[in-house]
Amino acid sequence: DAKTTQPPSMDCAEGRAANLPCNHSTISGNEYVYWYRQIHSQGPQYIIHGLKNNETNEMASLIITEDRKSSTLILPHATLRDTAVYYCIAGTSGTYKYIFGTGTRLKVLA
């Protein structure tokens, strides 16, 4: 599975959009991009995933570049409860062995 690279930390003002980048320059054509987040003292929580097209659900939007070498997770109106570590993971549809990395620690500021 492809390696992903994320900034270690980011701040975002409450109510503003949080844009979390992820580089996955070695991603292969059949690998999805998955996003999970982990709020303090909880297990990781699935947010969204995508292959080529941009995706949106009730939690977030995922923008994947045309060359698929990078993506951005967008939380459109960040709240204090969105403070968490966000993990970007690349893997095929059959992936079970997630490689989490150290993620991006997002702090939403009041």
Added chain:
Amino acid sequence: GAGVSQTPSNKVTEKGKYVELRCDPISGHTALYWYRQSLGQGPEFLIYFQGTGAADDSGLPNDRFFAVRPEGSVSTLKIQRTERGDSAVYLCASSPSQMDVFGNEQFFGPGTRLTVL
């Protein structure tokens, strides 16, 4: 509905002792995963079950670690002769099936915090 549950939530033990950590997956989920998370790090894969069998145990660090899932539901992670370096949060996750759903998400439990003194 009920999510993945793990017991105990905290376990403190002494070096050299044996511990068992339990995971109750979401009902009907055939795939089950164990991860270990050290402080400041992301979760690290340990083992994956499809039904009753361990399909991949390549992440288990050594032969002191063993996991079972005898009836294809509840799983137990067993650690023998615990060492201080085993201290971590042990996470369990489940999913409906690893093989037949594209982009299958994993549902995680809250974890068991193991402290070896």
